[in-house]
Amino acid sequence: MVETTGCCGLLQACCHRHDPQKYIIQGEFKIDRSYWFSLCASGLSVAIRLYSQENMDQTTRKGIESENAYVMKGKELERKKHEVLSMKVPTKVIKFKLKFEVTRDFGIPRAFVVENRYKKHEFFLKSVTLHYIKHPDILKKRKFHFYCDSWVYSNTKIGFKQFSSQIKLKGEWNPWDRIYDYDVYNNLGDPENGRLYNRPVLGGSTKFPHPRQLKTGHLNCQHDHSRESEASCFQFYVPPDERMSDEKLQESKNYFVEALIRFLASESTFPHLWDRECHDFVTGVAHFFVPKTAISKKDVRFIRSIINFCRKLKLPSSHGGPSRSDPSEEQDIFEDIIGFYADKEVEELDNSDKQRLEKLVLKEILNQVVATLALKRHDASAQLPSIIAEEIFAWVEDKEFGRQMLAGTNPVRIRHMKAALNERVFILDHHYLEQFLTMINGKSVCAYATRTILIAPDSSSVTLQPVAIELSLRVCKFHVASNDTAYHQLVCHWLQTHVVVELFIIATRRQLSVFLGKILPEISRNKTLYKSIIFLNDGGILETLLFTGEYPMELSSHLYKEWIFDKLALPEDLLERGMAKPRVRDEVVSGPMEHVVRDKSSKKAAKGAEQEMFEVDAEVELVLEDYPYAKDGIKIWTAIETWVTEYCNVFYYNDNDVKEDEKIQEWWDEIKMRGHEDRQEGWYNINTFESLLKVLTTLIWITSGLHAAVNFGQYGYGGWPPNRPMLLRKFLLRDEKEMEDMDIIKFMEEMLPDKFQMKLAIAVMDLLSQHTLDEVYLGQTSPQKERPLIEDHKSIIQKKFRKFRESLEAIEQNIKERNKEYLLMNRWGYAKIPYKLLYPDTSKSMRPTSKEKGKHHLEKTDINERRIRNSISI
Structure with a gap:
């Protein structure tokens, strides 16, 4: 200080x-x-x-x-x-x-x-x-x-008045205006440039229902006053209190520039896959038997000599069909993609790539890329995505494919198949795409509406394995992964975190004002509203990368029709998907808040991974014990819920206090009636202490745990395009003769996106997975420190917050212990990725020291990035 x-x-x-x-x-x-x-x-x-x-x-x-x-x-x-x-x-x-x-x-x-x-x-x-x-x-x-x-x-x-509440109705808004109002999504397209740039207005209609967004005050189109004209994202109005700091904004720009240079700049040299010193087949084999720290360079050379001999032999194909020869002689698509990450010297952007980038990224960003490369030859290298860092072909395995439904970037879509006789049968359903296929397919895009059946074979192995995917070809998994990626980006990441939190911020600024500091822990710090221009505009990055083409927001609108805020609460989400069962409540806790019923009879398991380091009063019992997202998430959820309960107990003594709090009631009514005007079903009233706790816990979970789970693993899994392709360019073969004679490698090369799209996707995944240096993390800063509260409450709030931190520290230890268990395959999988997306890591300081800043890039661990951010800014 x-x-x-x-x-x-x-x-x-x-x-x-x-x-x-x-x-x-x-x-x-x-x-x-x-x-x-x-x-x-x-x-x-x-x-x-x-x-x-x-x-x-x-x-x-x-x-x-x-x-x-x-x-x-x-x-x-x-x-x-x-x-x-x-x-x-x-x-x-x-x-x-x-x-x-x-x-x-x-x-x-x-x-x-x-x-x-x-x-x-x-x-x-x-x-x-x-x-x-x-x-x-x-x-x-x-x-x-x-x-x-x-x-x-x-x-x-x-002028003189700094905190005027007057609403500005006419003219463009200035950077210093503090205006919070609601509007439909009427700025996704630019119809004045022609039909190809026209996009529907989302919200305000039965055809395209959608949550509202922050009103921008930008000028309307000349020929259609119901729409706003497009603007550069940095000219886009954002209230000053919600903007990124200059430091963070520049840091985000720099991350994107570096990612574009690493993955899109022309390469002058790149070593062959089999000649790379790190992350190759040799070290992969060695690491399977002994820890990395136990392997010397001499050991690696010895193993390599054996491998070199084996390379001379014919290798059986792991994809079926005829055997193939030495991989070093096949310059196939996978080796070409590996070249994206190789250490290389780059001088300039490829002209065709540069022309395509001009339409997708800000001129300021592109100029910075060009200027950086013009100064000198630029050394570019990238960390391999975790999915291929240890085992180059682990992602091909069926069981790894199933594992990612429980511990990958989208662990919130898989559900129990209710109609199945076997309770260990699950489904990944993307059949909602069927009505969009006529519009989507074409223009080098080939999509299916997939439904995938998976099973957990027995009690000793809970790794899900696909048993039916529309057609019984391995390459079907590409289409399933593509569908799942689109759903993940449009719903799990965009709609259920960014959109939801934006509306809460608007309502909070309008209705709660100073009360925000009294009742809500930090949820909105550096929440930026630049997203619709950067990723969602017509012809922008999302439309270029996803198979949905120009229809991603229409799909988002369609899926919003079944959206319910209540289901964003983790226990309700797990119950609704059949991934958990209600836990029998054995005891009602008496005391000042008698309506808060808790289960105090959690029992420790007998041995191994089931020996819990931290017992929580979970409201649900998981169907699959080895479900990393749910297992870690329910502990984080319960810790947040306990903290919110104790925090709110300082200010509310009974249900009547909550019911008579006019500001809370106006806040909640505004979120429902104005923020979600098109979706009035499924809401409940805040008329009890317990209902208030549920809303606040859900909101904090969304901004912390849920967003961490669906965002920060994107480079680790999606940074390898074959594992999470965003679009596919080829339909599956139907003729049996063609399938028998098919060259599987060539077929996949023609099926995957073109090189520019893959490289841009990798760069975007790299950007989205970054943590900037000024983030606020869950459990690091007490609200009492950030906001002045009534003096009499300071000591009790500090004491309760310390208990919250202690809970998170115990959860950290629990995750460490579970990640050591060999039998918990979903914690690691065939790709050997420890699940740490919900690892709080409260031990790290909020702000890095000067030495830590210098090591930031060297220590970047993409999917293994620890800490749960307590705000949503990207």
Whole structure:
């Protein structure tokens, strides 16, 4: 923490003598995300005055005002001189202490006004804490908190009032406007450029129902006033409180630039797959028998000599059909894709790739790529996706394919097959695509509406294995994976996390205001709303990469018709999919909240992986014990639920308190009636303490655990396009003779996306799987620290939060132990990927040290990235 203490803060500065007829109020102002502020703040540039709400000035009919206090530049602590001069100032909170003179009848301060007289700079005001120094009737220890968390822009831009609630109805909105309103998705296309760029308006109709989005205030199309014209994502209106910090925005841009260079730049050299020193067949075989740390280079050379001899022999095909010779002699599609990740020197973009990129990425991003490559030959290398890092062909195995339904990037679609006689039969159903196939197929896209039956063979092995996929060809799995990828991106990732959270943020800013700090833990920090322009616009990245082509949002609208908020709660989701059964409740806990029923009879299993390190009062019992997403997720869910329960107990004593809280009721009604105007079924009222807990726990789960599970493994699994292809260019063969004579490798090469699409998909997966350096993670920061609460509640909230952290730490240990169990195949699978997408890792600091920053890229572990982010920003 950097603390800057100015002088007394009064207009007359330090030479001013206190008027004994007046009282002194001391204030602590916390400024954040403003590098220039600590360097430039001086003189009379930032003025602040207080208002009394209790007593009114009879002349102005306003609350009594204090005299102005001014933020003065003072001594800066804990910063080296060269760091300040070079502007390498870390993003930290800066404290300014000011004093205000007020009349004796001023009373309790209830409002303040900030006047920013800098012409070019804004600053981020986090909070203000006030207290009287000496007052006969008001104790010094009584403090008055203002939770601000908002940007303060220059008066020359916005006028004097900083926190006006007036809604701007006409004209384009300015960056400093704080406007939160709802709108339909009317900016996905640009019909003025022609029919090919026309996209339907989502929301507001029975044909295309959809949740609302933040109203942008952008200009309407000239010929169709129901639609907004397109804008660059960085010109797109986002309220200042929701924008990425400059540091994070630039970091995200840099990640994307680096990914494009790594995967799309022309390569001058690349070693043959069998000659690579790391992640090759030799080390893969060795690692199967002994740990990596036990293998020396001499051991690898010895094993390689054996492999070199074996390479001279004919190898049987793992795909059926005739045997094939030495893989080193086959420059097949898989080896070409491996070349995308190889260490190489790159000089420029391929001209055809550059032309296609010009239509897909921002000019600013593309120019940065070109400029970087123009400076010098650029060394580019990428970490292999985890799915092929240890076992190059593990993804081909049927059991690995089934395992990914439980521990991959989309573990939330698989469901128990209710009609099956065997309770260990499951289905992955993407048959909803059938009505879209006529529109989708064509333009080098070949899609099926697949339904896949999988079984868990016996009690000792719960790895799912596909037994029927429309047609009985191995390449059918490509189409299943393609369908599952589209559903994952459009529903599990986009609709169920980003869209849902955006609406909660809008309603929270409109209705709860300061109350957000009282009741909701951090859920929306750096939540950006740039998504529709970057990925979802006409002809954009999503339409280019997914087999749905120009129809992804229509498909999203169709699937929204069956969407229910309640099913986003993890226990309800598992029950609805038949992946869990209700646990019999044995005990009702008595006490102040008697309606909260908990099962306290969790029993430890006898041995092995079932020996739990951390027992939770789970509401459900899993059908498949080795279901990593559900097993880890239900523990995270229960820890969050317990924390929310104890947190809310501080502010609510019974159901009636919740029912009579007008702000909570207005907040929830607005989410239902305005945010989800087209989907009125399936909602419940917040009329009990338990219903409030369910809403808050679900919301926190969505922004933390659910998003972590469906987002941060994308490079690890989807970074290898054959494992999770986004589109396919070839139908399956139907003639038996053709199938017998088929060259399977050539067929797959023709089936997979073209090289540009695959390389761009890898780059996008790489971007989406990144963690920026200023993220807030689950269990790291107590709400009490981030938001000033009533003084009497501080100690109890800190104590409860420590228990929450302890629960997460116990869950970490549990995950470590389960990941060591050899018999739990879904924790590792044939690709040897430990499941850590729901690993909290609370031990790591929120902000990396300078040394850790330098190691950030070297230590990138894609799917193994630990920590559960507590916000959604990408």
